[in-house]
Amino acid sequence: LNGTAVTSPEANDLEYLTPVTIGNVTFHLDFDTGSADLWVYSDELPTDEQTGHAVYATTDSKLLPGSSWEILYGDGSSAGGDVFADTVVVGGLTATMQAVEAAATLSAEFERDAHSDGLLGLAFSTLNMVKPQKQSTFFDNVKSQLDLPVIATSLKHGAPGTYDFGFIDENKYTGPLTYVDVDSSRGYWTFTADAYAFGDDQISTSLTGIADTGTTLILLPSDTVSRYYANVSGAQDSPLHGGYVFPCDSKLTPFTLVVAGNHSVTVPGELINYAPVGSVSNLCFGGIQAASGLVDINIFGDVFLKSQYVVFDAGSQGGPRLGFANQ
Numbered sequence: 001l002n003g004t005a006v007t008s009p010e011a012n013d014l015e016y017l018t019p020v021t022i023g024n025v026t027f028h029l030d031f032d033t034g035s036a037d038l039w040v041y042s043d044e045l046p047t048d049e050q051t052g053h054a055v056y057a058t059t060d061s062k063l064l065p066g067s068s069w070e071i072l073y074g075d076g077s078s079a080g081g082d083v084f085a086d087t088v089v090v091g092g093l094t095a096t097m098q099a100v101e102a103a104a105t106l107s108a109e110f111e112r113d114a115h116s117d118g119l120l121g122l123a124f125s126t127l128n129m130v131k132p133q134k135q136s137t138f139f140d141n142v143k144s145q146l147d148l149p150v151i152a153t154s155l156k157h158g159a160p161g162t163y164d165f166g167f168i169d170e171n172k173y174t175g176p177l178t179y180v181d182v183d184s185s186r187g188y189w190t191f192t193a194d195a196y197a198f199g200d201d202q203i204s205t206s207l208t209g210i211a212d213t214g215t216t217l218i219l220l221p222s223d224t225v226s227r228y229y230a231n232v233s234g235a236q237d238s239p240l241h242g243g244y245v246f247p248c249d250s251k252l253t254p255f256t257l258v259v260a261g262n263h264s265v266t267v268p269g270e271l272i273n274y275a276p277v278g279s280v281s282n283l284c285f286g287g288i289q290a291a292s293g294l295v296d297i298n299i300f301g302d303v304f305l306k307s308q309y310v311v312f313d314a315g316s317q318g319g320p321r322l323g324f325a326n327q
């Protein structure tokens with residue numbers, strides 16, 4: 001059995017939300033290949049933090065005694081609480097004894113997120129934050145039902161896309177799928193590009209980072225980022241806006257990763273114009289920004305992923321790997 005779930009972008013493609021049924025309640029969760037915990041807003045939160053969200057009724061649920069979780073994400077947001085076992089359905093696929101992590105505390109970023117009802121982690125289960133015993137991700141729990149141990153993402157700019165589980169949909173991409181090995185030793189979908197380019201400016205330095213649907217932007221070393229925006233007239237690193245901004249009518253340079261020897265994965269310049277900074281100024285915020293001190297790894301987030309059909313292959317032909325094709 002395979003499955004497909006439709007995922008829909010919030011404003012400015014800030015995050016993509018996918019319907020997930022837990023017990024008999026449907027939650028809209030942020031699928032996150034950069035983490036490995038499935039957590040939901042719950043009745044253990046202060047009432048005002050529950051408002052407007054689907055809420056997990058822990059009083060009707062099967063507690064995992066003695067288990068708790070606490071997670072800190074690369075953007076500094078965090079959440080924590082206790083753990084239940086429940087039936088979780090995504091795109092027609094069912095995990096019967098899925099660890100469902102009920103949020104009892106949320107950081108400010110989640111308190112003010114009016115749309116997401118939680119996250120569904122799709123990184124490797126070694127990254128799960130439940131103590132005393134790590135729990136398996138939804139993907140690991142349904143993997144045995146799938147034709148192939150793969151998740152394929154089709155995230156789009158300003159339009160619904162899909163998460164395919166167990167199969168690769170040839171109708172969703174053009175040209176070949178180019179595969180690159182993944183180093184899962186830190187629990188992320190980590191891969192290395194042999195080189196990269198800003199437009200025609202080829203840089204023969206390798207670039208290692210994670211494919212992360214849970215991060216909005218592309219986050220790179222600060223010297224690399226300043227080199228990118230040197231090509232964009234009027235661009236400046238603005239403390240006021242928290243990163244590089246430029247005139248909204250700027251023509252942005254494409255960002256290319258060279259993978260698997262000589263295959264180019266290119267993010268068109270248009271996708272690197274992330275969003276206007278506000279309603280009055282004509283400044284726009286860049287889709288490539290510097291990785292914060294919190295994460296010591298480059299992050300290829302949604303801005304990167306939405307140019308591609310991406311196959312997160314957990315081992316259909318040996319080790320874990322990522323496949324990229326234009327969509």
Ligand SMILES: O=C(CCCl)NNC1=[NH+]CCN1
Pocket residue numbers: 032034035072073074075077210212214215295297299
């Ligand atoms: O935490 C990370 C980066 C890991 Cl290096 N990605 N996932 C995520 N979820 C919410 C914000 N960011």
